[in-house]
Amino acid sequence: MEADNQNKEVIIEAKNLSVGFLVTKHGINNFKDFLLTMGIRKLFENKEVLNDFSLTIYKGECFGIMGRNGSGKSTFLRAISGIMKPNKGTLTVNGKVAPMMALGVGLEPELTGLENIKLLGTLMGLTQKEIKQSLQDIIAFSELSEYDINSQVKRYSQGMLARLAFSITVAKDPEILIVDEALTVGDLGFKQKCAQRIEEIRKNGSTIIYVSHHLEDIKSICKRACFIKDGKVLKVGSIEEISDLYELEMARKKN
Ligand SMILES: Nc1ncnc2c1ncn2[C@@H]1O[C@H](COP(=O)(O)OP(=O)(O)OP(=O)(O)O)[C@@H](O)[C@H]1O
Numbered sequence: 001m002e003a004d005n006q007n008k009e010v011i012i013e014a015k016n017l018s019v020g021f022l023v024t025k026h027g028i029n030n031f032k033d034f035l036l037t038m039g040i041r042k043l044f045e046n047k048e049v050l051n052d053f054s055l056t057i058y059k060g061e062c063f064g065i066m067g068r069n070g071s072g073k074s075t076f077l078r079a080i081s082g083i084m085k086p087n088k089g090t091l092t093v094n095g096k097v098a099p100m101m102a103l104g105v106g107l108e109p110e111l112t113g114l115e116n117i118k119l120l121g122t123l124m125g126l127t128q129k130e131i132k133q134s135l136q137d138i139i140a141f142s143e144l145s146e147y148d149i150n151s152q153v154k155r156y157s158q159g160m161l162a163r164l165a166f167s168i169t170v171a172k173d174p175e176i177l178i179v180d181e182a183l184t185v186g187d188l189g190f191k192q193k194c195a196q197r198i199e200e201i202r203k204n205g206s207t208i209i210y211v212s213h214h215l216e217d218i219k220s221i222c223k224r225a226c227f228i229k230d231g232k233v234l235k236v237g238s239i240e241e242i243s244d245l246y247e248l249e250m251a252r253k254k255n
Helices: 031-037 073-080 113-123 128-142 158-169 188-203 215-221 239-254
Strands: 010-024 044-058 062-067 088-093 097-100 176-180 207-211 224-229 232-238
Touching: 010 073, 010 207, 044 073, 044 088, 044 207, 044 232, 062 073, 062 215, 062 239, 073 088, 073 176, 073 207, 113 128, 113 158, 128 158, 158 188, 176 188, 188 207, 188 215, 207 215, 215 239, 224 239, 232 239
Parallel strands: 062 207, 062 224, 097 176, 176 207
Antiparallel strands: 010 044, 010 088, 224 232
């Protein structure tokens, strides 16, 4: 399969990447402990999540990312979205990323749904004309009522936030679409509608990075995938190979 990729255009390339979080050191639980450390720099340490992480994703493919809870999938997605900066290694992203993860993040709680569409649309690079043209489509896709779309987003349920965030993200075919299924909420009807729209985006040639624990979903959409273990890419291969590895690893966990 790797030989098949030789002539393809690389869209994302991670080489020996290290990405981590700053966390408070063990033993520092209160202000007294803080004073005893004698300095803010000594208060934090770097918790490395991705370590020596290398992966290549090609333009136009639908690539699956699999791994146990806490293995580092979302951290990699945060890095390619530019939310987290690598400590070491290189990360090249040759396209605009439309993240569909931390749903609701990016939405301004004090603004209404309508105001958020205008704000996020601008941040995503849509022109005023494009926003105006797609406004009704976004609202229709979200299935939010006129009352809700004119209400402050802080009054929304998780499902309503998901509907709004997804509808804005996919208003225009993105160059790179990230789908983190763990964070998609919504009823079955809306999920099916999302799946249809993702398929449409894929057919139009965008690159899709899909994170899911549902084998059937990931198999139905991706051809290639990787398995992440303890912050490293354990294996890259066809979706069948990686699904088998996933099942094997899950079975090992139970024993
Ligand atoms: N804000 C944070 N601060 C410190 N550590 C974090 C933070 N967010 C995540 N982590 C840690 O980073 C590691 C990887 O988390 P990550 O969310 O990338 O895993 P994941 O593979 O996406 O998991 P899941 O399948 O549960 O979504 C975990 O050990 C987690 O505890």
